[in-house]
Amino acid sequence: MFRNQYDTDVTTWSPAGRLFQVEYAMEAVKQGSAAIGLRSKTHVVLASVNKASSELSSHQKKIFKVDDHIGVAIAGLTADGRVLSRYMRNECINYSYTYESPLPVGRLVVQLADKAQVCTQRSWKRPYGVGLLVGGLDESGAHLYYNCPSGNYFEYQAFAIGSRSQAAKTYLERKFESFMDSSRENLIKDALFALRETLQGEKMTSSICTISILGAGEAFHVLDQETVQRLINEFEIVGEEPPADEAAAPDAEAAAEAATEGAAPDQGAAPMDI
Amino acid sequence: MFRNQYDTDVTTWSPAGRLFQVEYAMEAVKQGSAAIGLRSKTHVVLASVNKASSELSSHQKKIFKVDDHIGVAIAGLTADGRVLSRYMRNECINYSYTYESPLPVGRLVVQLADKAQVCTQRSWKRPYGVGLLVGGLDESGAHLYYNCPSGNYFEYQAFAIGSRSQAAKTYLERKFESFMDSSRENLIKDALFALRETLQGEKMTSSICTISILGAGEAFHVLDQETVQRLINEFEIVGEEPPADEAAAPDAEAAAEAATEGAAPDQGAAPMDI
Amino acid sequence: MFRNQYDTDVTTWSPAGRLFQVEYAMEAVKQGSAAIGLRSKTHVVLASVNKASSELSSHQKKIFKVDDHIGVAIAGLTADGRVLSRYMRNECINYSYTYESPLPVGRLVVQLADKAQVCTQRSWKRPYGVGLLVGGLDESGAHLYYNCPSGNYFEYQAFAIGSRSQAAKTYLERKFESFMDSSRENLIKDALFALRETLQGEKMTSSICTISILGAGEAFHVLDQETVQRLINEFEIVGEEPPADEAAAPDAEAAAEAATEGAAPDQGAAPMDI
Amino acid sequence: MFRNQYDTDVTTWSPAGRLFQVEYAMEAVKQGSAAIGLRSKTHVVLASVNKASSELSSHQKKIFKVDDHIGVAIAGLTADGRVLSRYMRNECINYSYTYESPLPVGRLVVQLADKAQVCTQRSWKRPYGVGLLVGGLDESGAHLYYNCPSGNYFEYQAFAIGSRSQAAKTYLERKFESFMDSSRENLIKDALFALRETLQGEKMTSSICTISILGAGEAFHVLDQETVQRLINEFEIVGEEPPADEAAAPDAEAAAEAATEGAAPDQGAAPMDI
Amino acid sequence: MFRNQYDTDVTTWSPAGRLFQVEYAMEAVKQGSAAIGLRSKTHVVLASVNKASSELSSHQKKIFKVDDHIGVAIAGLTADGRVLSRYMRNECINYSYTYESPLPVGRLVVQLADKAQVCTQRSWKRPYGVGLLVGGLDESGAHLYYNCPSGNYFEYQAFAIGSRSQAAKTYLERKFESFMDSSRENLIKDALFALRETLQGEKMTSSICTISILGAGEAFHVLDQETVQRLINEFEIVGEEPPADEAAAPDAEAAAEAATEGAAPDQGAAPMDI
Amino acid sequence: MFRNQYDTDVTTWSPAGRLFQVEYAMEAVKQGSAAIGLRSKTHVVLASVNKASSELSSHQKKIFKVDDHIGVAIAGLTADGRVLSRYMRNECINYSYTYESPLPVGRLVVQLADKAQVCTQRSWKRPYGVGLLVGGLDESGAHLYYNCPSGNYFEYQAFAIGSRSQAAKTYLERKFESFMDSSRENLIKDALFALRETLQGEKMTSSICTISILGAGEAFHVLDQETVQRLINEFEIVGEEPPADEAAAPDAEAAAEAATEGAAPDQGAAPMDI
């Protein structure tokens, strides 16, 4: 690949008006394990793929509780995600201490986005390498936001990020019109089906995914593994081989990218757990 | 392209007295989705193209309320635009708290421009990658300003920025003499017609544009989608294929630019939503 | 062009004892639209070419009032010029607040020059890219100074800066001996004639120039467009084709310079309004 | 190897969304001498290979007591590990001083991870070059965490890090199901067997390993050398030649890596004791 | 020219123990217009060549009053010289305010030299590009110092700096033995004759030179132009063609230097007035 | 040698997880003149080779008293060693002032190591280029530590650092088992014999070595030259030609290293006295 002199410094614009370092940070989100969010009028479900790196370990936490009314699922650099969710937790605590009411979700999302924007405009920092699906419930109802490394955020009815999230997005697009009035159980079911799409035929079990829910009268919490397995069994969700053409494309792409970078350690080792 | 040693650092002058990094940041504005502003003696209309990135998401906010008497439409890096509009909001609040009167629009525009200028003269920062159409109403009447990444600002009768804005500017230049005495409704109509020019034949619907208005006795607000759709129908605005020569030129240009940059991720993915 | 290792950093001397970055910043002044100043014993006239970038916009302000007794006309980066004129305004306010008398012009000019010098001796800054013609009236009479990006200033009887200013300088040199005792009206007339010299045959109208005056008993103010047009008509000033050899030279030069720089966006777009 | 422009600066993303400097720091952990941790319901055992660099020296400390209820075993840069364990010690002291109760293990591990994350996002620092196995006992039982240079942490039933840790991990994976209800003695025994796996046939003696234990009613402490030797004898643990194919692979890999770096001093000298 | 890796950074030593950036800054002094100083027991005369850059301008000030008993003539970057002479002025004011006696000349010269030295030992600054001839009178008599960009200073009986100063130095060396007991008038006469030597045959007039004097009972002041012209006439000083070989050498040298630097703007324009 | 892009910056990791700048700093220790330490139960002896650089000079101090109960011998950059021993002195004074008891040796050694670690993790510093043998006596007996530039430290029974220290280490390894119960005199004798091993056949005299001792009831002090000479005579220590193969190896190595570096001044001049 031709050497690009505009893509090593976060404060350098390319001639076409792009910030490559910010775009590269967004690649980190695409490399992370998949996360999914969807919401009805009253509930938000956040789910993530959570394979443990070995039999010996518990899986790494990809879903964090921020407050009773807010949770977050991440894809990308876990350490960056953890630091940002701690920031969100502090903001919630400070707000409720000061105003004696829960921090509105939209407001928190903007603060989070502003924090990310700063990292795209200082030469001694780097953009965060993590995408966050923020689910929350406040006076204006249930919300689902996606905060990305560029400092942008978007509101969604349902969304999927991370590796192989395209298949999940396709599923969600097919179904999203029914989500608004969906029951709590159907929402979880759709989350599980969407998640399965990202697995490329691997068998779905409660040990490789995390499901969390937040709703009217139901504080944000992660479902315990038994419940998740029971639901999987109930819904007869199993992984199936995705159509060859869909699955092949991203892999070939990833392989091509890997080939262009020197000194790349074994990607299978997933050293930063993105 | 010949390698240019003067264009990677915002504090480096080229031999011909240019600051390339500032010019590149202005390219980011050109890549953003289009925004349009126009004003009569008493009203300002700000409009923007606002395609949602997927069916699942609401569109991203490109028009922000700053105060009852000031609004802003942006093109370029949304995160930069959001941070700047928050700055404007704070300035308005502080001013009205201190002086018990609304901050004059021209004054705010100068402060905004000064903030942008600082980012063109410090080596550890980067110029903002966003253009802002600031509409406002104060004792001196209705105003429309354009603030650009270089720290410059201009007052306009009507203006369009962002991708394919040239077609809209052509429309506005043909019509602007009538704007000064235009009615509120005609102003909105012209905004919609101008916006249509940027769509390259795509069908105009209320779901891909945002219209906001501000006027004597009418605080800045965004029109709801139904109203916009009703107006579109009423005015029989539909997209039409622009003349081939006009449309082809910018695209060819963009393609050429893209070709000269290495490591460019798929532009269609529009990763920073500019 | 041979690559020069001494010209990208403002704190790096060339072997011949030059600071190229400062010289390049002075190029920015030459690229800006023309500004002219001249003075009699009692009056100072500042004038500038002020073409609006489109029919839709008012022209950009190139002449700023600093105080009742001081005004400034700029050529080069408008944003830098605006920031510096704000600095001057603040200095005047502070001085008159402290000493209850207007700030002497020469003193302000030195402070302005010192501010510019600092930007030529810190690695994290860049020299200002703007030239300022400072006109003022104080106890020692009427003054005209030119402050340039290097931190130098010069006192002039009459001067012209910016693009094609050489023709205006030639005019002023032919006439300057009469300026000292010139009447207010003749001073304005000469300003208009000198300005016409920079237009390369373009028709002179009040819409493409700004004239300001300051004199004994007459606070600094910009003439309104009607007055300017009346004077243009009265003096029968029209543009005339300049001799081919004079006009061609700078353009060829500019073209040559542009050709040597890579990645140069369309210069016609004049993105930074220099 | 092709020169990689994205791998010398910790704040530079690669086009594929990776932070090479963080990955390289994780290599330092792999080069360090092996450390092993495992836990039952009530006890945690931390063990490390600890060859003295010469007969003249005592071995270097690789296991540190943090508090009565927390200990840590490191692999990688010892100096970084020591500085981090001192940090942990201070946090424990401050917590128990303020709250009069021991700092929960999980909480300390998060603070430690956050400290590591900061070093991956500042251009003037470097990521820590050390992995830490943190063993602790609190109200929620016995815990074993692995903190890595990326700012991530993982909870484990049993884990091994450092050079040739793969063989130990294989041993632990075969056995871990029995650990939860293991007796104190069996836990130590398994630690010794796992440690032996990393020795590549070298004879196991108390002089080349350190074993520490922490449990209900038993503050964190390192076993004295006599006890360790007695256990080795008791369990008849001796080193055995590992199967050729397993052992050869990592070495060949290491040799390949060494060959690609210029100016590499003799690796046998292990100059930084990683 | 061979690329030199030791000459772009003021804090980098060359292998031969030289600081090239400091030497290059001293080149700036050589490029500046000539300045001359000489002294008797009781008087100091400072003189400089002062060609106005155009008929329209007054010449640029090259001689500054520091205090009643101290004056300075500069060669090189005028802006640097002005900033340093302001520093000297402040030091004099502070001293006399504190001690109620004038600041001894030698002491001020050391402070000035120390200020210059600092700029040769910080990576974010650059050495000053100006040489200063400091003339002063205190209890120890009349003094003449030369302060140079390296932070060194020298005491002189008479000295000349700037472009073509070698001819003036030759004149002064021929005559200096008589200076000590010279009368005020003869001192001025010799200054004018020495200055003429730097003019390369150009006619000497009061409009291209400045003469200042300081002596027992005579505060530092610049002679008015009439007086200077009267003296020129009285002494029958006219320029004369210097011997071809002497004059040619520096020019050829300058041309050679200019040729070795890329991107050099027209030197005739003398943009920084060095 | 192949150019290595990972070895010029202390905060840059190599792909194999090494910090080359830290390793290079450790080379400085190897280039310094030899230092030796050994201890019995009750005494510590520190010794160093101390050739004066010329007949005119006294030798440079390589052994420093830190406190009555602590001394240090250095190899490498003397200036770095002196600064660090001053730091140790201050720590001892502060501790005994605060706690009215001597600072435990191990504690001081950790503080020293932490100070060195900081210099390996800040981009604007460099690792210290000195190794320190710290001898001390406290309630836990006599101690000998080696602190190295990486921020690591090791406890030793006996150790040697600096140029040709391998021969001394071989001697010490042969003998160290007897040191623990050695008498004060035998300890000194062994130090002298070990030191002799580093001399490559040069005659041992009191003028080229320094011997210091610290013990129960004997504050740290350097033996005077007469005593040392008396002991040398008494022990009949003379230098002897080391076996050719041992001696040749390091020299050839050193020559090879020197040959790979450009611009190396004469090494015989030993300019930094390492």
Next chain:
Amino acid sequence: MFRNQYDTDVTTWSPAGRLFQVEYAMEAVKQGSAAIGLRSKTHVVLASVNKASSELSSHQKKIFKVDDHIGVAIAGLTADGRVLSRYMRNECINYSYTYESPLPVGRLVVQLADKAQVCTQRSWKRPYGVGLLVGGLDESGAHLYYNCPSGNYFEYQAFAIGSRSQAAKTYLERKFESFMDSSRENLIKDALFALRETLQGEKMTSSICTISILGAGEAFHVLDQETVQRLINEFEIVGEEPPADEAAAPDAEAAAEAATEGAAPDQGAAPMDI
């Protein structure tokens, strides 16, 4: 010469453990004019070559009084030397103000060396380019130290630094045994003879050297020129052609060094007076 990547930054170690920038700074000392120091039991004589750069100037001061009991002679960058001797002066004043006794020489020398060391360990500074011979008298007798740019210092009976100092060192080595009991006059005589050795056959006169003395009952002072000339005459010291081989070597070396550096201005001009 092969380009060396380790020699432009003071905080970068070479693979062989050297700091080239520090070594290069020591070259600056070698290029400076010679300085000599020698001492008896009761007196210290400091002498330096001090050629005025022109007939017009007094020579530059190379010997500075620090206090009544301390003086310093420098070789290398005079500005650096002056700044350091001012530092020493301040330290002496502060000490005697606080303790009412003179600052011991050795203590001052260490402080000076520590100040120099700091400049070898910060990336934004450069090592001082000056060597200092510090002579002093305190309760422990007369002392002569040499402080060098590396932050090292050495005590000497007699020493010479600067250009062609080798010849002087040879003289001093031949004679130094008699210095300890030398009379004041003989000490001065030997200083003059040693100085003559550095002159390469140039005639020795009082105008090209400075002699200073400090002794029991005799505060540090510089001998006046008449006294020095009288002594020269008395001792019949004249310069003599040094043996061709000795003299040629350094010159050839210098020429070779100069040839390897690009862009080197005329060395004869000695611009920094080193």
